[in-house]
Amino acid sequence: MAASPPIAELSDRARDIFRRVVDGYIASGLPVGSKTLAQAGLNLSPASIRGVLAQLEAMGLLAAPHTSAGRLPTERGLRLFVDGMMQALEPSAEERAQIEARAGGIGPVEEALAATTATLSGLSACAGLVMVPKREAVLRSLAFVPLGGAQALAVLVAEDGAVENRVVDLPAGVPPGALTEAGNYMTATLGGLTLAEARARVARELAAGRATLDAAARALVARGIAVWSEDGARRPVLIVRGQGRLLDDAEAADLDRVRELLDDLDGKQEIAALLDSASAGDATRIFIGAENKLFALSGSSVIARPFRGQDGRVVGVVGVIGPTRLNYARVVPMVDFTAATLARRIG
Template identity: 50%
Template sequence: MTENSPFLSSHQQALALATLNERSREIFRQIVESYLTTGEPLGSRNLARILPMALSPASIRNVMSDLEHSGLIFAPHTSAGRLPTEQGLRFFVDAMMELGDVGQEEKTRIEAQMRAAASRHTFDSALAEASSLLSGISRGAGVVLTTKANVQLKHIEFVRLDPARALVVLVSVDGSVENRLVDLPPGLPAGALQEASNYLNARLQGRTLDTLRLDIEAGRQAMKREIDALTERLVDAGLATSVGPSEARQLIVRGQANLLDDLRAVEDLERIRLLFNDLETQKDVIELLSRAEGGDGVRIFIGSENKLFSLSGSSLIAAPFRDGDQKIVGVVGVIGPTRLNYARIVPMVDYTARVVSGLLERQR
């Protein structure tokens, strides 16, 4: 579910699963599921009590030794039980995990709360609600990444502030307003601002900045015949400032405090401190979430599979959402410890992404 994973490939996972006999798979499964539930190592004596097959602690230790040699589990202390490695978690998630389902009651609640937020306020409010919902469901941090260039626009206006600068006022279909500063080309005629506004507004028709920019680029020759070169530069400046790489992304994070609820040791506190630093470094979070836009379905990033979480030992579960033209325009997800309840959260993230897509579809 990740790209460029430093761990087992799909072929390697299939081979590894084939080499595990029934008791090895069951012991490995119990160790992983115990970790995901409690965060604690599981030892051979406790395993002997819960396994569905009769095995002595000595036999279990032999199997655990083989699993440890394969890189799937490790012993955090000399005399302790075993925990899954990041490679073991990846193997479990990709090859052994049985996904749960989103219950009808939960589906209804997610849809109702997000629709209410969208109808009362703006689509951004619905995205914030999605982040809060995922935070509450997962007991992690809910995150949403979207691009302001994909908001459907109702009106664009240029307002001159001084000879060298103008304010671009962007009014979206949902009523939200955004202001951006642009530099004006030297020698711009007095009427060029109004001319540029008229030109863009005549072509908006509820389009996003991305589609508007693409249409204008495709009709570049026609535009040159319609407006003079200075106004063309102004139009370009107005579009570019709204979709430039430094400000094109919007990150919403809710529920960071949830990550403090289950601290078990001093090292956990340090891990959370590092994760908070990661979340504050929005550029890196945005880069990671942008990777989740690269394909359909839910993406899972575990621990050091991504440099952002290499120190904090955290995981990200994320799914893209689409606009009415079926173009991927953002990502919803959950950030938390590596022992997230993947089987429950993966379908929740997937369903929330589909609800967001549905809201965008109805905005067309």
């Protein structure tokens, strides 16, 4: 996409008309015509307004979907508006309170992230999303539950209350008592350690013969730690909430575009890559339509901002995905506030 012209290239009259077209389009999703503009107190004749609209169209900032219709901003025009004309609207006290309440909830971090993302979706009328690196669990307890046959369920409870299960294959001839013995040993010995620390300690204990376990329980301990440590600890956690809002708010003519967007949202690897690109730097990133290849067909916009921990490192990215006509002035500050709130919660 060609770069937008500098805002200084527009006359005061052209800027005023352009802003009114963008505001009208964002509010209604419909093209804005010269008659509507003339009735809005511009103190210009419809002919003069049409002349300015034609100039803005020639600059690639506006487009006419039909020969007799009004104008709507192009993606290039929206970029000019966002970069040079937008006046941010800070979240209200009530909106800030909702976001802070969800982010500060008691329980596992991922539950707080999901709740905060759902709240951001509801407030912005977009799909909300957040991505954080896979956090290495700190063990509280680990137990083995027999499943029958040659398998058991390894149940890990983390210090933050998160519970995860993994199916493990049992060594041949393992007696039921070995499951209890292995779980008790791991809880007593490994509680308070990360998985990496637990794996290293188990290896040392078993190698030195300090683990007071029989052979079957030792095999279980080694296998239980291995299945956890090898479980994609570096994969990012991506949470998307509120996809249905995109359909609820879509005009009939937009349904194909929204269905395309929902298909894009199913491609979580691509979404994760997009958010990862937004993690560079401190500023909010705004991708409008074809500026990002992933959303070129669906004509969607992404607003995303990284948030950092106390050590200054990026610990996640939060944002929204919606139509290009989303209310940037309202949503951008809302994403900024959510990022700052999450930084306090998990940083």
